Amino acid sequence: MNNTPSLTTSTQDIELKPSYALPLALIIGSIGLIPIQLLLAALISIFGLFLMVQTALIRLKFTEKSLEVYRSQKLIRDFPYEDWLNWEIFWQPLPILFYFKEVKSIHFLPILFDAKMLQTCLEERCPKKLS
Template identity: 55%
Template sequence: MTSATPLSSTETVTLQPSYNIPIGLVTIAIGLTFVKWWIGLPVGLFGLFLLIQTVLLKLTFTPTALDIYRGETLIRQFPFAEWQNWEIFWGPIPILFYFREVKSIHFLPIIFDPTMLRICLEQRGTKMTLPESDS
């Protein structure tokens, strides 16, 4: 498995972790705790939960599926043949990755490299949901 920019859709790529969202949430929680501790506490706990998930989980793109690993153990596989569309929400600061399979919908926080995520999704030939225009 490599973590470099993929050259083709036949290469297996493991995304690098991104700690931006968990650290951002913990930082916001610290500030909120000084204002309203009962708001800061759940935000901080959620940030810590995402931090742990960032350390433990790995997303790997194979030529045919998106695999999710906890350590070295494969915990879930999402074959691209079953995908209908995908989208990365909020372009300036990607925070949420959505994809829809034939029978289910999935939302994942962006706790991995969003640039490589987009590159891998585009190379695997899955369809992207485009925002509707106002015209």
């Protein structure tokens, strides 16, 4: 019996397109808070602007063997699928957070890229293990 997860039949690298939905939602949502709590509105807006910059800079690429993270075309980290234990995309149908657990660490990433393609790539390249 083979216990290794099967990888997708496609070996083509896929780079996820950026999505500015989360940063824009935070910035627009903070406008409504201005009359209620100016400081909170400012903090949420600043966080939204920070995520906007990260959306412009950070890219995720699914390769045959790992998830690669790039900042301004420079590889900053890769996560081999063989080390993954679990993953989850939180708050469907409006995904805002991507979580995955490796053998030695856990990671949380805001959804700053195409969530549907992320889901598709995860299901193909790193299928969830049955408990």
